[in-house]
Amino acid sequence: MSAATQLIELDHEHLIHPLHYPKDHEHPLLLVEGQGEMLRDADGKSYIDGLSGLWNVNAGHGRKELGEAASGQMAKLAFASAYTGATNEPAIRLADRLVKLAYSNISAVYFTTAGAESNESAFKFARYHWKVRGKPQKVKVFSRVHAYHGVTMAAMSATGMAIYHKMFGPLVPNFLQVPAPYPYRWPGNGDPGIEAADALEEAIVKEGPDTVAAVIAEPVMGAGGVIVPPETYFPRLRQICDRHDVLLIADEVITGFGRTGRWFALGHWGVEPDLVSFAKGVTSAYLPLGGVLVSKRVHRSLEEAPADQKFMHAATYSGHPVCCAVALKNLDIFEREGLVERAAIMGRRLLAGLESLRQLPVVGDVRGLGMMCGVELVESREGKKPAIGLGAKVAREALARGLLIRIRAGGTSPAIGDTIFIAPPLMTPAETIDRVVDILSTSIKAATR
Numbered sequence: 001m002s003a004a005t006q007l008i009e010l011d012h013e014h015l016i017h018p019l020h021y022p023k024d025h026e027h028p029l030l031l032v033e034g035q036g037e038m039l040r041d042a043d044g045k046s047y048i049d050g051l052s053g054l055w056n057v058n059a060g061h062g063r064k065e066l067g068e069a070a071s072g073q074m075a076k077l078a079f080a081s082a083y084t085g086a087t088n089e090p091a092i093r094l095a096d097r098l099v100k101l102a103y104s105n106i107s108a109v110y111f112t113t114a115g116a117e118s119n120e121s122a123f124k125f126a127r128y129h130w131k132v133r134g135k136p137q138k139v140k141v142f143s144r145v146h147a148y149h150g151v152t153m154a155a156m157s158a159t160g161m162a163i164y165h166k167m168f169g170p171l172v173p174n175f176l177q178v179p180a181p182y183p184y185r186w187p188g189n190g191d192p193g194i195e196a197a198d199a200l201e202e203a204i205v206k207e208g209p210d211t212v213a214a215v216i217a218e219p220v221m222g223a224g225g226v227i228v229p230p231e232t233y234f235p236r237l238r239q240i241c242d243r244h245d246v247l248l249i250a251d252e253v254i255t256g257f258g259r260t261g262r263w264f265a266l267g268h269w270g271v272e273p274d275l276v277s278f279a280k281g282v283t284s285a286y287l288p289l290g291g292v293l294v295s296k297r298v299h300r301s302l303e304e305a306p307a308d309q310k311f312m313h314a315a316t317y318s319g320h321p322v323c324c325a326v327a328l329k330n331l332d333i334f335e336r337e338g339l340v341e342r343a344a345i346m347g348r349r350l351l352a353g354l355e356s357l358r359q360l361p362v363v364g365d366v367r368g369l370g371m372m373c374g375v376e377l378v379e380s381r382e383g384k385k386p387a388i389g390l391g392a393k394v395a396r397e398a399l400a401r402g403l404l405i406r407i408r409a410g411g412t413s414p415a416i417g418d419t420i421f422i423a424p425p426l427m428t429p430a431e432t433i434d435r436v437v438d439i440l441s442t443s444i445k446a447a448t449r
């Protein structure tokens, strides 16, 4: 029995996976090495990493200097808490650097270790802010259908895909949902950006603005199907939030750190959020780190709160010096190699290539922003009937041809076809981008033959 086969047997016996289902895991891909945008499995077969790991290896694999940053910091000071009354240099330097890179209204950072924890923290920042401001009834959080915000209870409750709720309910109370600005499937002839934003306003008014703390939104929805909003959406959402004193939380766990061709994505539409959740790309996944970028407005509530309203939010690993040291080095790489600008340029090339897939009868929609693209599959273009099951076949065909991708499995309520995600590392060379498009085209043809 080969070492790889032995490992898989042990895996089957003892390892529980995210999205665990034994039949889906009979023949897992055992990756052993990565370099740039390429991965290698235990049998020596190479793959293009078409999703940058899980949308997170933005700088690409095999960056030795990130390993050196981690080992250097571990050797010097492996851990120091950042609880009030203590601090450490990598956390301070990273906070300062992120504030300078982020929206102009951002003035501080709270660190976490993952995206879900960032969102949990953002919800707590929002409630905390309103309590300090004398509005303790403002507790409700709105999110959108098709949203993905993470695995913890509140983040799951804000997630807008029922499949993530089914076996874990009941949901946390006071998390409510409104439609997503999803142009491909928006009913009627109106502007989905305007109408989806107005649907939020109606819902805020119905619930009572005095009860609503925040709305959370991914600038481009990721796991829900790479749904890019119309230009009208976020500017109007911002106005609505301002009108009703509701905080806007941008979930930039995927869209942050260059993925869409900007450091942070709401800049595409000239909008500034009150809180920003981030994770993934901040370290290019070399170590787990996340956080919340906090606007001056919310920061002031923390600074001005009386002693009996302290921010009692205490994560052991907030401001972990090793994770922060790796993030700092990762930002050096981004700046040295111009990865954010590169993502904008290569993203245009990727999207233009994918547009050519529209000739295939099962390709209903092609969309994307920067290095974050989606291809939605349908049974037929006319009725837009979602193709269910085809995405998994395409992913298998692509894997056989050396392209690693993931999909959102489609459904009918609300309707969405299986959607293929394409989001390679930001350093991926132009030739590989073109190869991704070629392999995808061949794989869709093979899957529909």
Ligand SMILES: Cc1ncc(COP(=O)(O)O)c(C=O)c1O
Binding pocket: 114, 115, 116, 117, 119, 148, 149, 150, 151, 218, 222, 223, 251, 252, 253, 254, 279, 280
């Ligand atoms: C937009 C968004 N928010 C939050 C999360 C949760 O992040 P994590 O899995 O690091 O907790 C994800 C994960 O994919 C995500 O895409």
